[in-house]
Amino acid sequence: MKIALIGFGVVGQGLLEILRDKAADLKTQYGFEAQVVAVATRSKGTLYNPAGLDIPALLAAADDFSGYPDSAGLTRGTDILDLIKTCNADVMVECSHTNLQTGQPALDYCYAALDSGKHVVLANKGPVAVGYNELVARAAQAGKQLRFEATVMAGTPSIRLALQALAGCKITEARGILNGTTNYILTQMEGGMSYAEALAQAQQLGYAEADPAGDVEGWDAAGKVIILARALFNSSITFKDMDVKGITAITADDVKAAAQAGEKWKLVARVTADGGSVQPMRVKLSNPLAAVSGATNAITYTTDLLGDVTLVGSGAGRLQTGFGLLSDLLDIYAR
Numbered sequence: 001m002k003i004a005l006i007g008f009g010v011v012g013q014g015l016l017e018i019l020r021d022k023a024a025d026l027k028t029q030y031g032f033e034a035q036v037v038a039v040a041t042r043s044k045g046t047l048y049n050p051a052g053l054d055i056p057a058l059l060a061a062a063d064d065f066s067g068y069p070d071s072a073g074l075t076r077g078t079d080i081l082d083l084i085k086t087c088n089a090d091v092m093v094e095c096s097h098t099n100l101q102t103g104q105p106a107l108d109y110c111y112a113a114l115d116s117g118k119h120v121v122l123a124n125k126g127p128v129a130v131g132y133n134e135l136v137a138r139a140a141q142a143g144k145q146l147r148f149e150a151t152v153m154a155g156t157p158s159i160r161l162a163l164q165a166l167a168g169c170k171i172t173e174a175r176g177i178l179n180g181t182t183n184y185i186l187t188q189m190e191g192g193m194s195y196a197e198a199l200a201q202a203q204q205l206g207y208a209e210a211d212p213a214g215d216v217e218g219w220d221a222a223g224k225v226i227i228l229a230r231a232l233f234n235s236s237i238t239f240k241d242m243d244v245k246g247i248t249a250i251t252a253d254d255v256k257a258a259a260q261a262g263e264k265w266k267l268v269a270r271v272t273a274d275g276g277s278v279q280p281m282r283v284k285l286s287n288p289l290a291a292v293s294g295a296t297n298a299i300t301y302t303t304d305l306l307g308d309v310t311l312v313g314s315g316a317g318r319l320q321t322g323f324g325l326l327s328d329l330l331d332i333y334a335r
């Protein structure tokens with residue numbers, strides 16, 4: 001499988017580390033052999049070799065593509081859209097910056113890939129949240145796959161569980177903790193920290209961005225609700241249709257009062273066929289979501305045949321998200 005990798009930060013490098021370290025196992029167990037033919041970032045430019053780039057050399061040159069050795073067939077500095085359209089990749093893996101308002105420029109990258117006959121696998125929520133219907137239509141037109149497991153709970157198989165393992169069940173609701181930063185902050189507040197102290201610690205540990213608004217005001221989780229609404233219920237909700245509230249107003253006293261009542265505050269993302277929401281809520285300790293602490297994520301699907309099914313796991317991270325991309329690549333390969 002020939003791969004064009006767009007975005008080569010934490011997640012893109014995580015995927016290549018996995019492909020480097022697991023190459024032999026992937027070949028023996030699944031017959032899967034990946035070749036990275038193109039890599040592109042906004043500031044570092046592009047590298048393309050139709051015969052395949054050297055993965056260890058790419059990882060060594062991740063901060064500066066000029067450190068990647070010249071070799072026969074190598075092209076540098078192609079325009080990203082031109083590269084996507086003309087390269088010989090079978091699949092484009094999109095892990096560039098998220099824009100939840102427009103999905104761009106990643107959305108155009110996805111259109112270019114599908115229109116030029118490539119499968120698309122994303123870690124980037126933006127294009128899926130903004131352009132799902134058009135992406136699905138273009139994928140169908142091209143006879144190619146569109147996959148986005150890594151956009152919700154990183155490699156923890158939230159989407160695969162719903163669409164594949166639970167196929168045959170009717171899912172009536174999904175609700176979960178889909179943002180690790182806010183869950184980390186709320187967990188630290190249970191231990192006695194103020195909101196500001198917990199946020200500062202989350203920033204120090206790299207869980208929260210310097211500008212944490214997208215996480216703490218609920219928009220990151222809301223983007224995931226939109227993706228789940230589309231994937232599970234074929235419903236085209238947008239941010240405007242949803243009640244979205246973050247955790248910025250939750251105080252240490254609120255957390256204490258919940259504890260005294262045998263409850264915990266959680267930022268709960270919820271989606272049904274009728275809509276979605278992101279709201280801080282007090283949940284009883286008997287609720288499986290109450291046991292999810294720190295930066296961990298969880299999702300509960302309510303189904304007709306199986307009742308509630310809860311999946312708990314990592315929602316971010318280099319290898320965790322890299323694995324989400326790999327799981328989609330393996331799935332496409334197996335078809």
Ligand SMILES: NC(=O)c1ccc[n+]([C@@H]2O[C@H](COP(=O)([O-])OP(=O)(O)OC[C@H]3O[C@@H](n4cnc5c(N)ncnc54)[C@H](OP(=O)(O)O)[C@@H]3O)[C@@H](O)[C@H]2O)c1
Pocket residue numbers: 006007008009010011012040041042043044045080094095096097098105123124125150151154315316317318321
């Ligand atoms: N990190 C996680 O745990 C995680 C989990 C799930 C999903 N995701 C999603 O996965 C994506 C990548 O995350 P990350 O943590 O790897 O971010 P990152 O470390 O900031 O890397 C982003 C990469 O995208 C490139 N990029 C930015 N704008 C671009 C553009 N217009 N065209 C081409 N490349 C562009 C950056 O290149 P320059 O450095 O040259 O700007 C960089 O190589 C994001 O959409 C994120 O939301 C991340």
